[in-house]
Amino acid sequence: MTQRIRPLALLAITLVALGGCGGGGGSETTPDAGTGDAGMMQPDAGKPDGGTMMPRPDGGVACDDVSVCGSCGSSLCCPSTAQCVAPPAATDPMSGSVDTLCDTGKTCPAANVAYDPCMCTDADDGFYCTQCVTKPALATGHLAEFLSMARGDDGTLYFAGYAPGDPATGPTQDLVFGTWNTASSSVTWQLVDGVPTDAPVVGDPSGWRGGIAAPGDDVGQYASIAVHDGTIHIAYYDATNGALKYARGDGAGPWAVQTVSDTEDSGKFAALSLLADGTPVIAFQRVAAPAPEVKLPTASVVVATASSPTPSGPADWTETVVATTPVACRPGLCGDDRLCNLNTFGCESPSDACDPACVSGLGGTQVCVTAPGGGGQCTGVTYTEARPPFIxxxxxxxxxxxxxxxxxxxxxxxxxxxxxxxxxxxxxxxxxxxxxxxxxxxxxxxxxxxxxxxxxxxxxxxxxxxxxxxxxxxxxxxxxxxxxxxxxxxxxxxxxxxxxxxxxxxxxxxxxxxxxxxxxxxxxxxxxxxxxxxxxxxxxxxxxxxxxxxxxxxxxxxxxxxxxxxxxxxxxxxxxxxxxxxxxxxxxxxx
Known part of the structure; x- marks a missing residue:
């Protein structure tokens, strides 16, 4: 929306000068000390400057210029209708609507919020902004965890990593790429993946994340970067979808982003290396739920090799399982129909045979699962550890x-x-x-x-x-x-x-x-x-x-x-x- 500034002839009156409208304002006047009856005003009683209030056919009083209508207290005169009108009830400039008075990424300070009675039927109820200001840029937060570094042939240092967000304002969870600036001894960062395209802009559009604070998919953990002949390759984990992802670019233009593998939970501990011609190869961990007749999930070391230096999607990658082994289950690794029994670390079916019934309290939430020897057994539903016992x-x-x-x-x-x-x-x-x-x-x-x-x-x-x-x-x-x-x-x-x-x-x-x-x-x-x-x-x-x-x-x-x-x-x-x-x-x- 383009901010609207009314001509001076319309006399914009700021909110700080507005109060309530006595008896409700509107097109009808109400009796006060300046009127002889409920319909007609004395020539100089209705306006502080002594102007004339013209009678209307319905017995009310028509105003003749933009000023405060004396009979309505702080009501306003709208010349286009020659009527007194009341300001909107929502006169708090911080009510959340002030952003609509300005373009995306800008807001209107309270002192700059004004009111034009002739706009009183508009969507913004007559409010407008005399001067919009750009919103503050979003904080960058941690830049960057899961840091990975590569050195180009010319000595340029490139970085990839995970930007979890600012602890004070909330998570953002993005993949970021950066170039080392020797003069400033700092990294110049840019976003590669993770910013949603359909979220509202709540900060400076030219600042971090384009002013979008809402998180998208949680991407960027276990980042691994390599560079060949000016082309930058990054492998990373998509925690939202349990997938291995890959991005390629030159650091200046757009990034080609693709999913390499979304089979089961794939992509943690990604390690990227490039063959002599620049073809990317990625080693990563995959953890898979067991088949229905099996109690233990499997953990595998998988290597994905691209068919060329410029893969464009999953079909351009060949996967090889280098090592695999059954592992103890963890919550979320038993598929849709079973739960992890944290007493035995095997996947079991839900049960209603627990007696006494499972309880939840300070020790956490519990559920009932089938016990190894029959009957039911209570187990927790969460398990916290830094490194699970997988390969x-x-x-x-x-x-x-x-x-x-x-x-x-x-x-x-x-x-x-x-x-x-x-x-x-x-x-x-x-x-x-x-x-x-x-x-x-x-x-x-x-x-x-x-x-x-x-x-x-x-x-x-x-x-x-x-x-x-x-x-x-x-x-x-x-x-x-x-x-x-x-x-x-x-x-x-x-x-x-x-x-x-x-x-x-x-x-x-x-x-x-x-x-x-x-x-x-x-x-x-x-x-x-x-x-x-x-x-x-x-x-x-x-x-x-x-x-x-x-x-x-x-x-x-x-x-x-x-x-x-x-x-x-x-x-x-x-x-x-x-x-x-x-x-x-x-x-x-x-x-």
Whole structure:
């Protein structure tokens, strides 16, 4: 709507000058001290300026110009009808209707709301705005969680991630893409997917999300980015639809967005890599409900390979299940007709045989399911955990020459970090690299695993041993199915009695001269650490590694770490946040 400004001759009267209309106003006058009877006014009694009020045929009084009609108190005179009219009853400019006085994305401050009696039959009841102002831009919130970084051939740093929204105003849940601005030491972000097109504009249309605050589909978790010859590829999870999605673009124009797989719950822990010609390959986790006669869901590691560098839809992708296994059920993973029995972690049919009946209270909601031995059994309907005991967590995919691929993932079910090779024609059998029951003596290993492959084909991995709360490193020789590993950092620090919890969000790289470098978080002190091995047998002797050094200590930092190489120099991208929710990306170079 175009704001309307009436000519000065119509004498716009602002709301602050308006009150109620005494006896109701309208076209009829009412008796007061200035009239001799109910119908006729004395020539100078009805108007403060002494103007003449002309009689109407119906016995009322017609006004002759735009002014306050004295007999109606604060009623207004409308010259087009020569009648006194009452202002609308809704005179509160903050009643929610003021936005309709201005164009989309603008509003009218209370001091700028005015009233024209000749507009009293319009949809806006005669209100108009003398000057509309643009609404504030929406807050960006966290930019960006699930951070992923790629480095272009020209050294440009590209980022993808998940924008959950501003904690103060509510969730938005979008996939975002950004480019590092060296001059400002910040990321210039743009939205790729998640903003609904049919939601109202409630903020600055030229600002964040185009002023649309309403969330669309929840997309962008587990973002993974890669770049080839100027084309940017992003894989990510659609939590609303349980699907793996993919976006492609040049960072300047529109994005080509498509669903790769929406079979069961697909797309968590997405890992994207590009073949030599730029063809995208994505490893991801899929969790599927069991068949009717089976009690346990299945978790799988799946790899989707595009038919070309420019896939356009699901038909352009080929899926291969690399590993699959039955897993304990969780709520929502038993299909439409059964429920997860959290006593046995198997899928069971609903039952009405629970005696006493299931109750709900401080312990949560309970439902009745068929017990393994018959009868009924009460079970909860929610289950909270950071990492479910499935396979296919923390997937890492590296494209090698000749179409070969290296894949590592965390098997939470067994506490193992696992590797699989693709030889250019077929996937091999998964092999255990480290973890529970292995000769290394490690505990539950593989959390936040990171994988790098050197020029000779050797695998280098960093990961957290959750049982012992230590950072570990493993090396797998070319074509080998066994590994050697070593604990690098147990969190003990001179001068501190308390151990730090270390090893989360690790990122590993191998330089052209063979230096192995790992960045990771000290979760206790919320700092970013770095350690490296420049000589010796890195997997046999922890003494070959440098003492942990603080790379970043501003605020709470070291989240969602990424590492790429500029020659022998590591370029590290990490996400940080302060107590007031200020947050951002740090890019650091080492050494």
């Amino acid at each position: 296919g967590l923390s997937n890492q995919l590296v494209a090698l020459g000749e179409g070969k691929l290296a894949l590592a993932y965390y098997d939470r079910q067994n506490g193992h970090v696992v590797g699989v090779r693709f030889d250019g024609a077929a996937w091999g059998e998964p092999f255990i690299i480290d973890g529970v029951g292995q000769p290394s003596g490690a505990g539950d290993s593989g959390i936040d695993v990171s994988l790098a492959v050197d020029d000779a084909g050797g695998w280098h991995l960093s990961y957290l041993d959750g049982s012992n709360e230590t950072l570990r490193y493993a090396y797998v020789a070319p074509d080998a199915a066994t590994a050697t590993s070593v604990a690098l950092d147990d969190g003990r620090r001179a001068g501190f009695d308390q151990r730090s919890f270390v090893g989360v969000d690790s990122a590993i790289a191998v330089t052209p001269t063979g230096t192995v470098r790992i960045v990771y978080q000290d979760s206790t002190r919320r700092t970013l650490l770095v350690t490296e091995c420049t000589a010796g047998s890195c997997a046999d002797d922890a003494a070959s590694w440098s003492a942990p050094d603080t790379l970043d200590g501003m605020g709470s930092t070291g989240f969602f770490n990424n590492q790429s190489l500029d020659g022998e120099t590591s370029v590290v991208g990490t996400w940080w946040i302060l107590p007031d929710e200020m947050n951002g990306v740090h890019v650091l170079r080492f050494p």
